[in-house]
Amino acid sequence: MLAVAAVALHPDSPLDGLDIGDRPEPTPPDGWTTVEVRAASLNHHDLFSLRGVGLPADRLPMILGCDAAGVTAEGEEVVVHAVIGDPAAGGGDETLDPRRTLLSELHPGTLAQRVAVPRRNLVPKPAELSWEEAACLPTAWLTAYRMVVSRSGLPAAGGGSVLVQGAGGGVATAALLIAKAAGHTVFVTSRDEDKRRRAAALGADAVFEPGARLPARVDAVIETVGAATWGHSVRSLRPGGRIVVSGATSGPNPPAELTRIFFLQLSVIGSTMGSRGELADLVGFLARTGIRPPVQEVRPLAQARGAFERLAAGDVFGKLVLVPG
Structure with missing residues (x-):
């Protein structure tokens, strides 16, 4: 074959x-x-x-x-x-x-x-x-689904706010679409102007260059970039918020930012792929919401x-x- x-x-x-x-x-x-x-x-x-x-x-x-x-x-x-x-x-x-x-x-x-x-x-x-x-669906989209739906702590009924770092990557693009379909406010960053434009066309509420100050601190950050965006991810969270991390394409060892993490009681949550049950849920979510x-x-x-x-x-x-x- x-x-x-x-x-x-x-x-x-x-x-x-x-x-x-x-x-x-x-x-x-x-x-x-x-x-x-x-x-x-x-x-x-x-x-x-x-x-x-x-x-x-x-x-x-x-x-x-x-x-x-x-x-x-x-x-x-x-x-x-x-x-x-x-x-x-x-x-x-x-x-x-x-x-x-x-x-x-x-x-x-x-x-x-x-x-x-x-x-x-x-x-x-x-x-x-x-x-x-x-x-x-089975890799990037399943990874994003677990991050947004299972691990982020965002309300199931929608109404939360999330920052997605690195628009254009497979997981980041999926996270943007899944979070919007789930009813959340979604901010997106990218260093590439064309990718910011495309993210806005997919429904991002606002797009920014990396490191830019957001209109408001968010409930959760979807982080796949690593060292290049880690400090911005920590600074963008509200007290008690969560960073969900599944990758580190720019480097695996970002500055710890431990003082801000413990003082604001932030959570750093690791996430890898997803279960067979979550893949079934994701397939149903797409069929139900119409996102593709x-x-x-x-x-x-x-x-x-x-x-x-x-x-x-x-x-x-x-x-x-x-x-x-």
Whole structure:
């Protein structure tokens, strides 16, 4: 079958290890099944894998990709949950299983015509979502959903306020749309003027350059940037507010700001991916509210290199989707 794989690891030039070609068909073990992929989307995780982050050389070649939607052998239309873990080991949440992995780390990923996954990792795809839209959800959108809905402390009925740092990134864009659909006031930052304009077009209540003073302090901050925005995130919170952090693209070790954190009784909450149950909730949330992942480009699987080049260049606002054909 046709697949996109990492065949070598290059920390400084990740695309040198990318291969598009024939790979063995999946052989699902007991409790797993094979999904015929109808659409799959790219994430920065795929570039990290090509650099050797979370993917050691002894597992090569490895089919890349975490996100997909497709059809089972029984004809079920499904979205694939990418977290491979034991819910029992995490107290009911597979993301807390210390042995958890994502598809493409230990088991072959979704950038292929077919992928093997545990049956418990399948979520029904509603007819309201296209294949391309559904394929955008399992990583960036699920991460954002957990951050905004499960971890931020924002009121379930809406009416809260949130700052999303770094508009244009996959998680940040999803967080903006999810928070607005949930009824919250959303402020967004970006250093790129075009991305600020696009964030405003998606419904942000106000957009700012990084570090700018906000009209009011917010209840929660969605933080994926790290060192470059951390001080602004802490200063932007009301007393008792929360920073929810799931990444650090600008550096993992920001200044602690401990005095402000303890004096204002702020909370710093870590968040990683989401459970299978949260993915099902997210799918239902999109079907109910009508919001959809912005898809910037759809390419055939055979043309995956061009999509990877675009992702590596940072020329993205929305998801890059591959369709087998």
